[in-house]
Amino acid sequence: MENSPIDSNHLSDSETDLNSESGLWRQIHDSIEIGDHQAVADAIAPLSPVETARLISRVSEQDRVEILTLLNPKDAADVVEDLPESQASDLMEVLTPENAASIVHELPNEQSAELLRDMPAAGAEAILDNLSKEEADITREMIHFEPDTAGALMSPDILSFHETQTVREVFQELELNREKYAKYDVLYAYVTRKNGELRGVLQLRNLVLSNHEEHLSQLMIQNPLFLKTDADLETMTDFFDDHHFLGVPVVHHITNKLVGVLDTEAVESAKERRASSTFLKFSGIIGGEELRSLPLKVRSLRRLAFLAPNILLNLLAASVIAQFQDTLQAVIVLAVFLPIISDMSGCSGNQAVAVSIRELSLGLIRPSEVWRVFHKESLVGLINGFVLGIVLGLIAGIWKDNVWLGLVVGGALMLNTIISVSLGGLVPLLLKRFKVDPALASGPILTTVTDMCGFFLVLSFASALLDKL
Amino acid sequence: MENSPIDSNHLSDSETDLNSESGLWRQIHDSIEIGDHQAVADAIAPLSPVETARLISRVSEQDRVEILTLLNPKDAADVVEDLPESQASDLMEVLTPENAASIVHELPNEQSAELLRDMPAAGAEAILDNLSKEEADITREMIHFEPDTAGALMSPDILSFHETQTVREVFQELELNREKYAKYDVLYAYVTRKNGELRGVLQLRNLVLSNHEEHLSQLMIQNPLFLKTDADLETMTDFFDDHHFLGVPVVHHITNKLVGVLDTEAVESAKERRASSTFLKFSGIIGGEELRSLPLKVRSLRRLAFLAPNILLNLLAASVIAQFQDTLQAVIVLAVFLPIISDMSGCSGNQAVAVSIRELSLGLIRPSEVWRVFHKESLVGLINGFVLGIVLGLIAGIWKDNVWLGLVVGGALMLNTIISVSLGGLVPLLLKRFKVDPALASGPILTTVTDMCGFFLVLSFASALLDKL
Numbered sequence: 001m002e003n004s005p006i007d008s009n010h011l012s013d014s015e016t017d018l019n020s021e022s023g024l025w026r027q028i029h030d031s032i033e034i035g036d037h038q039a040v041a042d043a044i045a046p047l048s049p050v051e052t053a054r055l056i057s058r059v060s061e062q063d064r065v066e067i068l069t070l071l072n073p074k075d076a077a078d079v080v081e082d083l084p085e086s087q088a089s090d091l092m093e094v095l096t097p098e099n100a101a102s103i104v105h106e107l108p109n110e111q112s113a114e115l116l117r118d119m120p121a122a123g124a125e126a127i128l129d130n131l132s133k134e135e136a137d138i139t140r141e142m143i144h145f146e147p148d149t150a151g152a153l154m155s156p157d158i159l160s161f162h163e164t165q166t167v168r169e170v171f172q173e174l175e176l177n178r179e180k181y182a183k184y185d186v187l188y189a190y191v192t193r194k195n196g197e198l199r200g201v202l203q204l205r206n207l208v209l210s211n212h213e214e215h216l217s218q219l220m221i222q223n224p225l226f227l228k229t230d231a232d233l234e235t236m237t238d239f240f241d242d243h244h245f246l247g248v249p250v251v252h253h254i255t256n257k258l259v260g261v262l263d264t265e266a267v268e269s270a271k272e273r274r275a276s277s278t279f280l281k282f283s284g285i286i287g288g289e290e291l292r293s294l295p296l297k298v299r300s301l302r303r304l305a306f307l308a309p310n311i312l313l314n315l316l317a318a319s320v321i322a323q324f325q326d327t328l329q330a331v332i333v334l335a336v337f338l339p340i341i342s343d344m345s346g347c348s349g350n351q352a353v354a355v356s357i358r359e360l361s362l363g364l365i366r367p368s369e370v371w372r373v374f375h376k377e378s379l380v381g382l383i384n385g386f387v388l389g390i391v392l393g394l395i396a397g398i399w400k401d402n403v404w405l406g407l408v409v410g411g412a413l414m415l416n417t418i419i420s421v422s423l424g425g426l427v428p429l430l431l432k433r434f435k436v437d438p439a440l441a442s443g444p445i446l447t448t449v450t451d452m453c454g455f456f457l458v459l460s461f462a463s464a465l466l467d468k469l
Numbered sequence: 470m471e472n473s474p475i476d477s478n479h480l481s482d483s484e485t486d487l488n489s490e491s492g493l494w495r496q497i498h499d500s501i502e503i504g505d506h507q508a509v510a511d512a513i514a515p516l517s518p519v520e521t522a523r524l525i526s527r528v529s530e531q532d533r534v535e536i537l538t539l540l541n542p543k544d545a546a547d548v549v550e551d552l553p554e555s556q557a558s559d560l561m562e563v564l565t566p567e568n569a570a571s572i573v574h575e576l577p578n579e580q581s582a583e584l585l586r587d588m589p590a591a592g593a594e595a596i597l598d599n600l601s602k603e604e605a606d607i608t609r610e611m612i613h614f615e616p617d618t619a620g621a622l623m624s625p626d627i628l629s630f631h632e633t634q635t636v637r638e639v640f641q642e643l644e645l646n647r648e649k650y651a652k653y654d655v656l657y658a659y660v661t662r663k664n665g666e667l668r669g670v671l672q673l674r675n676l677v678l679s680n681h682e683e684h685l686s687q688l689m690i691q692n693p694l695f696l697k698t699d700a701d702l703e704t705m706t707d708f709f710d711d712h713h714f715l716g717v718p719v720v721h722h723i724t725n726k727l728v729g730v731l732d733t734e735a736v737e738s739a740k741e742r743r744a745s746s747t748f749l750k751f752s753g754i755i756g757g758e759e760l761r762s763l764p765l766k767v768r769s770l771r772r773l774a775f776l777a778p779n780i781l782l783n784l785l786a787a788s789v790i791a792q793f794q795d796t797l798q799a800v801i802v803l804a805v806f807l808p809i810i811s812d813m814s815g816c817s818g819n820q821a822v823a824v825s826i827r828e829l830s831l832g833l834i835r836p837s838e839v840w841r842v843f844h845k846e847s848l849v850g851l852i853n854g855f856v857l858g859i860v861l862g863l864i865a866g867i868w869k870d871n872v873w874l875g876l877v878v879g880g881a882l883m884l885n886t887i888i889s890v891s892l893g894g895l896v897p898l899l900l901k902r903f904k905v906d907p908a909l910a911s912g913p914i915l916t917t918v919t920d921m922c923g924f925f926l927v928l929s930f931a932s933a934l935l936d937k938l
Contacts, residue, residue: 048707048710048711049706049707049710049711050703050706050707050710050831050832050833053831053832053833054832054833057833081710082710084831084833234519237518237519238517238518238519241517241518241550241551242517242518246715264734265733265734265737268734268737268738268740268741269737271737271738271741272737272740272741272744275741275744275745275748276744276827278748279744279747279748279751279823279826279827280823280824280827282748282751282752282823283751283819283820283822283823284816284819284820284823285820285823285824289827290824290827291824291828291833292824292828292833292834292841292842292845292846296848296849296852299849300849300852300853303817303820303849303853304853304856304857306816306820307813307816307817307820307853307857310812310813310816311809311813311857311860311861314808314809314812314813315809315864317808317809318805318806318808318809319805321804321805321808322802322805325801325802325804325805328801328804329798329801332794332797332798332801333791333794335790335794335797335804335807336787336788336790336791336794337787338804338807338808339783339786339787339790339807339808339811339920339924340780340783340784340786340787342808342812343779343783343786343811343916343920344776344779344780344783347753347775347776347779348772348776350752350753351752351753351754351772351775351776353752354748354749354751354752354753354754355749355754355759355760355761357748358745358748358749358758358759359760359761362519362522362553363519363522363523364519364522364523364526364553364760364761365523365761372761373761376761377761379765380765380768380769380772383765383769384769384772384773384776387773388773388776388780391780392780395784447812451808451812455808
C-alpha cells in the first residue's frame with residue numbers, strides 16, 4: 001500500500017474519445033516497430049486501467065507481446081494487473097518464461113499465484129524456475145490452494161516476529177529489511193511461536209509507544225481470531241460481517257502455521273467475480289470469462305461446448321411433437337401456440353431458477369430445503385399460471401371463435417407454468433446437492449423438461465378434444 | 470472499526486442443522502410471546518449473520534417486528550445490518566418511526582442513508598424526525614446522492630481539522646470527542662480550509678511523532694487526491710486500480726467541501742451488488758432482489774410485470790407461423806423443428822448478449838462500437854451456425870430420408886444462428902445508447918426477433934421447395 005495520496009490535483013476521468021484512441025494505438029504500433037521502449041512506456045503511462053485493458057485487448061497478439069517485452073518489468077506488471085484475469089494468464093503463456101518471470105516478480109504473490117493457477121502446469125513451472133527459490137516456493141504453495149479460499153485470497157506478505165523477541169529487535173529487523181517491507185500492506189504485525197504457530201497480534205501504534213526492552217509476548221493481544229487457509233467464501237464473508245476488521249491472520253489448515261493476512265477487499269472482489277461468473281455461465285458462456293480479444297477458434301469452440309448438448313436436449317423435447325403429428329395436422333393452428341407456451345413457461349421457470357441460485361449463494365436457503373422452496377414457488381406458479389393462462393386462452397378462443405381451443409391452450413399454459421415455476425425453484429437445489437454448478441446446468445434442464453411438458457399438455461388435451469376443435 | 474481481534478479461539482463455522490434451527494425459531498417465538506427481551510437477545514447473539522438473516526426471513530412479519538422491538542437498539546442494528554437491503558428497508562417501514570429511528574441511530578450514516586433511500590419519502594422523513602438534528606441533516610444529505618456514486622458509498626465520519634490548528638489542539642479535540650470518534654473507521658485525518666475545502670492529508674503516525682506546537686499545514690501532505698461525490702462506479706474502480714490506497718477523501722461536487730471518506734471495500738461491495746442485479750434482471754426478476762420471504766402478492770406481481778410484455782412479444786413472433794399454416798399443414802414434420810430452431814438460435818444469441826453486457830460493464834467496449842462487435846460476433850455466428858446447421862440438417866435429412874428437408878432445416882438454423890449471434894452482440898449496445906438497461910431488455914427483444922426470423926426462414930424455404938418435401 002502506498003501510504004498516502006500525494007501531489008496531484010485532479011483526476012483525469014475524461015476518457016480520450018474513440019478517434020484519438022485509435023490514433024494512440026497506431027502511434028504505439030509505430031513505436032514498437034522501431035523498438036522505442038520509452039515511447040511505448042510514455043504512451044501507456046497516462047492511460048487509466050480500463051483504457052490500458054482496452055488497448056491491450058485490441059492490438060494484435062504480436063504487438064501485445066512486444067509491448068510487455070519492451071516495457072520495464074514494473075510497468076509491465078502494472079499493465080498485467082489492469083487486465084481481466086483470463087487475458088493476463090493467456091498473455092503470460094506466450095511470453096518467454098524469463099520475461100514472464102520478471103513481470104511475475106513485480107506482482108504481489110497472491111496475484112502471481114492466481115495467474116499461474118490458470119496456466120498449464122508446465123508453463124507455470126517454467127516461469128517459477130526463473131524466480132528466486134524463496135519467491136518460487138511461496139508462490140508454488142499458494143497455487144495449490146483452491147480458488148476462492150482464504151489461502152488463495154490472502155497476501156503472504158506479513159510482518160511476523162517471535163514471541164521471545166524484544167521491541168528493540170523488531171525495530172532492528174524492520175530497519176534491516178526496510179526495502180522488502182515497503183511493498184507490504186501492513187495492517188498489523190503478528191507474533192508466532194518458534195514453530196510458526198500464531199500467538200498474538202501487535203498494533204503498530206503500541207509498538208511505537210512501548211518500552212524497547214519489552215518482550216513481544218507482553219505487548220501483544222493474545223489468542224487472536226484467525227481464519228484457516230481452507231475457509232470458503234461464505235465463511236470469510238460471515239467473518240467480516242461479524243467483525244469489522246480490515247484484515248485477519250490466516251493459518252494453514254494442516255500445519256497450523258501463520259501463512260498470511262486476508263483483507264476485506266480481497267473477499268469483496270472474490271464475491272464480485274463469482275456473481276459475474278454466475279451471470280455468464282447462466283447465459284451459456286463457459287470456460288471462464290469470454291473476451292472478444294480471444295482467438296475466434298477459442299470463442300467458437302467454448303460456445304459450442306454449451307450448445308452441442310443443448311441440441312440433444314432440444315431434440316428430446318421436440319420428439320414429443322413428433323408423437324402427435326396427426327393431432328397437429330388436424331388442428332394446425334396449434335402449431336402457432338406451441339412455441340408461445342414453451343417460451344412463456346421457460347421465462348416463468350427461469351425467474352424461479354434465478355431466485356434460487358441467488359438465495360443459495362447468499363446462504364438464505366440450503367440445498368436440502370426442497371419442501372420450503374416447492375411450497376413458496378408453487379403458489380407463485382399457481383397465481384401467474386392462472387393469470388397468463390386466462391390471457392392466452394382468451395386470445396386463442398376469440399381469434400378462432402372456439403371456446404375449446406381457448407381451454408386447450410390456456411389450460412396447457414396454466415398447468416405448464418405451475419410445473420415450470422415449481423421445478424425452476426427446485427432444479428438449482430437438486431443440482432447443488434449433486435455437486436453440479438446450478439448456474440451452468442439449471443437453464444438447459446429446466447427448458448427441456450418444460451418444453452416436453454408444454455408440448456405434451458397442449459397436444460394431448462387437443463387429442464382428447466379433437467372433435468370439438 | 471474495532472481495532473483488533475481479541476480473545477476468542479475458534480470460529481464456529483459449523484452451522485446448526487435444520488432441525489435444531491426450527492427448534493430455535495420456536496424457542497424465540499415463545500420468548501416473544503412472553504415478552505422476554507433477554508431471552509430473544511441471547512438466542513440471536515450467537516448466530517452468524519447468514520443464520521440471522523435466514524431466521525428473520527422465516528418468521529412471521531409480526532414476530533419480525535417484535536424481535537426488533539424487544540432487542541436493544543444496538544443489537545437490533547446488528548440484525549438489520551445482516552439482512553439483505555431490500556428486506557431491511559421493508560422492515561423499517563413496518564416499525565414505529567421511534568423504534569426505527571433508535572435503530573438507524575446505531576447504524577453507520579451511509580447505511581442509514583441506503584436504507585432510507587429505498588423507503589417511501591414520507592416513511593423516511595418520519596424516521597429522520599426522530600433523530601437529532603445533526604444526524605438527520607447528515608443522513609438527509611446522503612440520501613440525495615445517486616445510488617452507487619461516491620457520495621452514496623462514502624462514510625461521512627471523518628476526522629477533519631483546520632489548517633491553522635496545532636497538533637496540540639488536535640489532541641485536545643480528540644480527547645474531548647473520544648466517544649464519538651471511537652466509532653469511526655479512521656484511516657487518515659484530513660485538513661481543510663475554514664470554508665471546508667480539502668487542503669491536505671495527515672498520517673496518524675506523523676501526528677503522533679510530531680512536535681505538538683506545529684501547525685497542521687506544516688505537517689500535512691498537500692493537494693491530496695480526492696474523488697467528487699458524483700463519481701460513478703467505473704471512476705471509483707479506476708481510481709483504486711490506479712492507486713493502492715485503502716481510502717480516499719470525497720469532496721462535494723458542487724460546494725467543493727470535504728464531506729467523507731470512501732474505502733475500497735465499499736466500492737467492491739457495490740460492484741458485487743451490481744453483478745448480482747445484472748444476473749437477476751437478465752433472468753426476469755425486476756424491481757430489486759426477490760426474496761422468498763416477501764409477500765406472495767408482491768412476488769407474483771413483480772414477476773408478472775416482466776412476463777406480461779413478453780406474452781405480447783411471443784404473439785408477435787408466433788404470428789409468423791400463422792402466415793404459413795398451409796405450408797405447415799402440407800409438411801407437418803416442420804412443426805417438430807420450429808421450436809428446435811427458435812430455441813437453439815435463442816441460446817446462441819444469448820451468449821453474445823452476455824458477453825456484450827459483461828464487456829460494457831467492464832468498460833472494454835463502448836456503446837458506439839457497433840461495427841467492432843458486429844465484426845467479432847458475425848464470425849462466431851458463421852462458424853457455429855455452420856456447425857449446428859449441418860448437425861441438425863443431417864438429423865432431419867436422415868430421419869425423413871429427404872435431402873431437401875435437411876437443407877431447409879439445416880439452412881434455416883445456419884442463417885438464423887448468424888443473425889441471432891450478430892444481433893445478440895449488438896442489442897445491449899443499442900439499448901445502452903438509448904438509456905435502457907441492457908440486462909433487462911436484451912433477452913426478450915433478441916428472442917422475439919430471432920423467433921420471427923427462424924420461423925420465417927424455415928417456413929419460407931419450405932414454401933419454395935414445397936414439391937420436394
